[in-house]
Amino acid sequence: MPKIAISVGDVNGIGLEIALRTHHQIIRFCEPLYCAHREVLESASALLDFPLPQDMQCVADFEYPRGGLIEPNCVSAKSGKYSYESFMQGVNLTQSKQCAALVTLPIHKKAWQKAGISFVGHTHALSSICGVDSIMMLGCPSLFIALFTDHIALSQVSACVTQERVKDFLLRFAQGVNLNEPCCVLGLNPHCGDEGIMGSEDKQINAAVSEVNMQLGKKIFFGAYPPDSAFSPFNREKFRYFVSMYHDVGLAPLKALYFEQSINVSLNLPILRTSVDHGVAYDKAYKKGSNISTQSYLNAVQYAANNVLR
Incomplete structure (x- = not known):
């Protein structure tokens, strides 16, 4: 079975609960290595009143913060720093081939900012670390959405939509998923601009598709x-x-249709990374009866294991 590094995400959110509750399921098809200290898992286990599986392999090689760590429903620099260090260890384990893939649980971007981390999120960090432009693809076997732009302001999108940039993106995307089936490329403006009445960006997209x-x-x-x-x-x-020019245009229908099933896959990288397609859900963290869905995480781990074994 492939070894898969698991970065635990923001410990003040639902990530640790998901990891604890699904461990017995994912060990059927992979060997997970949790980038966290056992003390952190023990604290989460006690708060959740959920038994800690004794065979969970904790491989944290970074410092355990003094004075405890978990503060449910709290955006903190301490949890932001810990989630970043967990993520970086997962990246290192995968880059060094000690693990075949990396699966990430959700972080809180504001917590990263509070911790002085300059990256907007996982995808931004991976692009910088690996020296390539990663492509964010989200979805499930029924529907996958690739994002031409992801975590940038709407006001910046239009300037990005040029024939050359769209062409480069489509070529990298086709290679990243070994695309051998039809793919729908979305326009940017209402009615795709009505032949230039509402902007010229869609003409650039059409030209890129043809090229x-x-x-x-x-x-x-x-x-x-x-x-x-x-x-x-x-x-x-x-x-x-589908390829969407802008984050929300593509992800709104995906999450309306397949919210609990979809995952996040980073393409165009030298390592395989998948993730849940949801956030930290502070409002549900460490609360009894919150009915947290684990399906996105299970799908992310399964996708990673399946693609490693091919």
Whole structure:
């Protein structure tokens, strides 16, 4: 079975509960190495009144903070620093081939900022560490969304949509998932700009789609499609993969349809990294009867294990 590094995310959120409750399931298809101190798992176990599985392998090689760590429902520099160090150990284990893949539990971006970490999140950090532009793809076997832009302000998106940049993205995406089926590329403006009446960005997208298909020698990408109708049942019968120019346009329909099933996959990296497709859920952390879904995490670990074994 492949060894998979698990970074535990923000310990004040739901990540540790998810790890504890699913350990007995994921050891059926991988060997998880938890980038955390056993004392942290013991504290979470006590707070949750959930028994700590004795076979959980804790491999933290960074300093355990003095004075305890877990403060439920609290955005803190201490938890931000710990989640970053857990993540970095997971990256190192995967880069050094000690683990075959990295699975990340949710962080809190403000906590990272409080800890003095300059990265916006996991994907931004991985792009910088690996020296490449990572592609964020989210979804499940029924629907995958690749994001042309991800964690940037809406006001900055338009300037990014050029023929050359879209072309480069589509080529990297096709290679990253070994794309051999049709993919729908969304436009940016309402009605894809109505032939320039509402912006010229969609003409750039259309030109990039044509150029990429020519370069690939086959028609893989289709578009630009108007985003308001792209996810109709009819289109979802034709397409399983979509490319969205902007974060919320692509992820709103995905989360409406497959919120508990979808995962986050980082493409175009020298390592395999998957993640849950949800946040820290402070409002549910360490509360009895909160009914936390673990399906996204299970799917993320399964995806990592399946792709390693291929």
